[in-house]
Amino acid sequence: MKLLQMSYAALSLPLKSCLLYLSVFREDYAIKKDPLIRVWIAEGFIPRKDTEGRGQQTREESISLWETGERYFNELIMRRLIQPVFNYNDDQAVGCTVHGLILHFIKSSQGKFVTFGADLSSGLFPGSMHTVRRLSLDRYDDQDQDVTLASAAVHLWKVRSITVLGGIEGVASTRPALTVSGKIEGTSLLPSFKLIRVLDLEDSDSLRSRHLKGIQGLVLLRHLGVAGTAIDKLPEEIGELGQLETLDLRRTTKLSILPASIAKQKMLAHLLIDGHVKVPKKILKMQGFEEVSTIGVDSKSKLHSVIDLMDRSEQLRVLGVRL
Structure with a gap:
């Protein structure tokens, strides 16, 4: 030591x-x-x-x-x-x-x-001496299973990041997913986290599109990770996230198209999707990308859009294309 x-x-x-x-x-x-x-x-x-x-x-x-x-x-x-x-x-x-x-x-x-789910489930809720800045919830930790964001939201209004550790790749999970909804089914908790910068809910099986309601209120959000979840649609309001730099939507098999409002974002640098997701042409005209993967190309016009993206994006380091 x-x-x-x-x-x-x-x-x-x-x-x-x-x-x-x-x-x-x-x-x-x-x-x-x-x-x-x-x-x-x-x-x-x-x-x-x-x-x-x-x-x-x-x-x-x-x-x-x-x-x-x-x-x-x-x-x-x-x-x-x-x-x-x-x-x-x-x-x-x-x-x-x-x-x-x-x-x-x-x-x-x-x-x-970092504050862990075990701290919250044991009743050690933050008081004046403990402000939760970063919260980690592990769905493979028995103590974390009793934690719901709904029960802890009142104590997390100053949180800067929430990370949920999902299942291990290649191993089927028998654990229940962590609860991310409110006390009333369909209620979104996102408006509670005004100061959040990182929201990583990868492999959270219980996450649905309705839980993203109110996401436009997270004006400081820079990283949104919902890979491996069951969301099938992104809200149009996602375009109002002016600080968003990373949007990770990989392995969201039910998601088929991105909203055109994403093109409003000025800071988006990392767009991570699967090849089957349709990308509106307005998004491919954005110039600030550092990483885009994977773009499905099924026509000459889409191919020309990808070539134009490569030509315009001076910061582009990584480009994934599926023909």
């Missing part, structure tokens, strides 16, 4: 925040690198230039943020604070895991940097 304390003390303040955020995940949970960096950026852990009043970031600023995130990730690996996960294509880490000893150290050092 003394060695860990020395290593932790040597980290810069932003890198300390990036490391502490990893306590959101359970031991040996496979954390994908790219989504992690996107959340680090959305949380503000990676310093950025003040773009208020200037609209979109420049290409240089966007690349700098991403490169800084990758540098932080690689530094944590080199310091042996996280364990890299590789694929079979090259020697570049595509993710990481956190050893149990490291995780224990992070949680003991964080000073309530």
Whole structure:
């Protein structure tokens, strides 16, 4: 523990925040690198230039943020604070895991940097001495199963991020999904979280389109992850999220088309969908994308739209196309 304390003390303040955020995940949970960096950026852990009043970031600023995130990730690996996960294509880490000893150290050092479902289910609701900034709910934790966002919403009005850990990929879950609706069926809880920046509900089986009602009120939201959920439609009001940078809709098999109002967003940089989802042409005319995947191309006109997107988007780093 003394060695860990020395290593932790040597980290810069932003890198300390990036490391502490990893306590959101359970031991040996496979954390994908790219989504992690996107959340680090959305949380503000990676310093950025003040773009208020200037609209979109420049290409240089966007690349700098991403490169800084990758540098932080690689530094944590080199310091042996996280364990890299590789694929079979090259020697570049595509993710990481956190050893149990490291995780224990992070949680003991964080000073309530992250609040867990177990804290809420045990009755330790935040008082004047404890403001919940980040909430992690694990559907594979027995204590978290008793937690519903409805029961905790009154205590979470200052929360900045909510992360729900879903099932393990490739393994069928027998656990019930966490409850995200209100006390009355169909009630949305989103208006309760005015200050939220990261909302990651990936693989939350109980999530339905009606639960996104009122999402336009989350004016500070930067990261919306609803991959692997049962939503079949996005509200038109989603276009009013002026700060949204990441929209992750992968593996939403019931979703067939995106609302054209998304084209109103000036800050959207990462649009992650599956190839079967129809994308209105107005969206493909947006210029601030850094990553778009996967666009289904089934006609010459759609192909020309994708080529135009490549031509206009100076910041584009990743483009996925399904022919």
